Amino acid sequence: MNKEEIAFLQGLLETPSPTGCEEPVAQLARERLAGTADEIATDTMGTVTARLEGRGAGPALMLAAHMDEVGLMVTYISDEGFLSVAMVGGVDAAVLPGMRVDVHTEGGVLRGVVGRKPIHLISPDERKNVTPMDKLVIDLGLPADQVKERVRIGDEITYGVGFELFGEGMAVSRAFDDKCGVYVAARVLENLAEAGRAEGAFIAAATVQEEIGTRGAITCAHAVNPDVALAFDVTHATDYPGIEKSKYGSITCGEGPVIARGPNINPVVFRRLVAAAEAEGIPYQLEAEPSVTGTDARAIQVTRGGIPTGLISVPLRYMHTPTEVVCLEDLDNTVKLITRFALDLHGDLSFVPGMGDGTGEKVSAGEQIEDSERAAAESEAARMDDVMESLDREVRAIEDFISSEE
Incomplete structure (x- = not known):
């Protein structure tokens, strides 16, 4: 990641975008892609979509990443x-x-x-407890009359920290979840433009309000209606003390992007993501998702008649804290992986499970019948082998018995 790319990432992370107030980051996304995308639009929810037309008739691919971050909201101003x-x-x-x-x-x-x-003023018993949210207060260091004049109920609040490089190839900031995804989506669109475009259209979607229910993805997926989609988000790294790998899996910062597998994921999309990673020599990790995920993928997959959807993530330590940590190389490898996935898409693919060769490549009805007949013949041959082996055992047993009687 060069200095210009780091500066873009830092700008996204340090620009406030608490859920429902994503406009400043939306503006950064529009400005970044204005010179590359063929069309940029913003819907009434606030989601930004940047479209790069394809060079042929391949499937339209949407990559969704949410640009909202967690935060706080003012609910009351005391007399003080x-x-x-x-x-x-x-x-x-x-x-x-x-x-x-x-x-x-x-x-x-x-x-x-x-x-x-x-x-000094907290009792020993109180020290053991977490102060609940409704007992915390924010001090602005201002007289009460100024606070009441300048602050309104409903104003939103973000952590007062920013981006910093540290360690070996690591970075810390608030809001990597998921503004690093906006960075990834922008870089993929730029890479595809430099590569001469994919066969089909590519749509980078910076969605809103994911943190309160994937709301931006719901409306965006319905409006864009892509042929295939990827959601990008962060996932829990399990490479630090206190995390049970037997429960949450083994996910390590620096060991590559994470490809999800489970019912929320189209199996053809999953296989093609793995194939793209292996073709590019990109290290990758697998994550089991046995139910719906807490990402935009959950909304996209069940939009309209269903959209074949994949989920790719980078490992993140300390999610939703002011000190979220990622490995920058994981972000670079994710950009490469999704770029290759997009370039490999073509018009003769089927994402219907069980109707192709497993990777989406279509097979004719005749080929399917031949494959079915071949599988049946192989199964019957295996069954006959088992029968013959059983008969051989019985014959040997009889021969052994006769020999013992003699």
């Missing part, structure tokens, strides 16, 4: 000027005390801190 808040998306109250936060008001951003009684 302190803010009470509720969470927007899944926020762990345990990480908030002592945090610096940014309150996004109509007049601009106000810096605040999440207050908590000092340990």
